[in-house]
Amino acid sequence: MTRQEVPIVLAPTQDPASRLLAALFQRVGVMDLLEVERANGSMEAVVDRMLASIPGANVLDERVGPFYDTAGLRAWFKMSRQTLDAQARAGDVLCVMSGDNQRLYPSFQFDANGSLLPRLREVLAALDPGREALWGDAVWLNAPVDELDGLTPAQALRRRRGDEVVRLAQQAGAFRLG
Template sequence: MTGNRGAAAYENLGPFYDASTLGLLVELRTQSVEDMVRDGEIICLITSDGDHLYPAFQFFGPGLTPLPDLALVLAALDPRHIDSWGDAIWLREPRPELGGHSPAEALRQGGTEDVVGLANQAGTLTAP
């Protein structure tokens, strides 16, 4: 990402955890965090410097549990896990279909069905 647009997107997605901090906060080993990414349970953003960052918005509660049904949404939105930055941006952008809430906010509020439906639509647009 470059320029003001990239900086704005980066700010909207943060704050971030690195793998070791996230592992400590959720009492997981770094390998377990990597397994969660591989299994499509959480998003990992890789920077141009090769750093692995985990946006805090995808977690909730004192135990930093992944958002309810985030894995279902990610499977519909990006089943091949090829655009984690795009997935993160999609999850944070307010949607009129969700009453002006972002998909991440809607998941927090129990709107799984609506969010999965929108993710299916968006995923269809990006399918090969």
């Protein structure tokens, strides 16, 4: 039997760790955990991936947000690595490199349905035409801007304020290059 029913019921509590574990236990009971472990290499790798998607679990989350790795995005979008790499090179998807040379994709650029941030390519081309400061681009997209009524450029793009964001990206890019 590869699937295990996990009949764990935890008493309601105000403790955030207990609430997290209770929600997790409810969901893993219907999963084939041996397959999950095999597909990810180890349970530690599963936990690392889970934590990477939780806001606040990583130091950079405060500035950029949680990240998806290449395998996670490929599975979600059902695309090849080459297609994902091409989208990153074109600026349709923002990809940053970790200190250990892993490709990371900030989650802010995707909505819950997987739709990409509108006009991201245009904004990145204006902000950083040489694609030289991708971490800085990610931070810029997530920094509140007075000219956008306190919204971040990423939030403003989702609210269809792309013209304003592109103009601000052009100004920031000119300042960076100037």
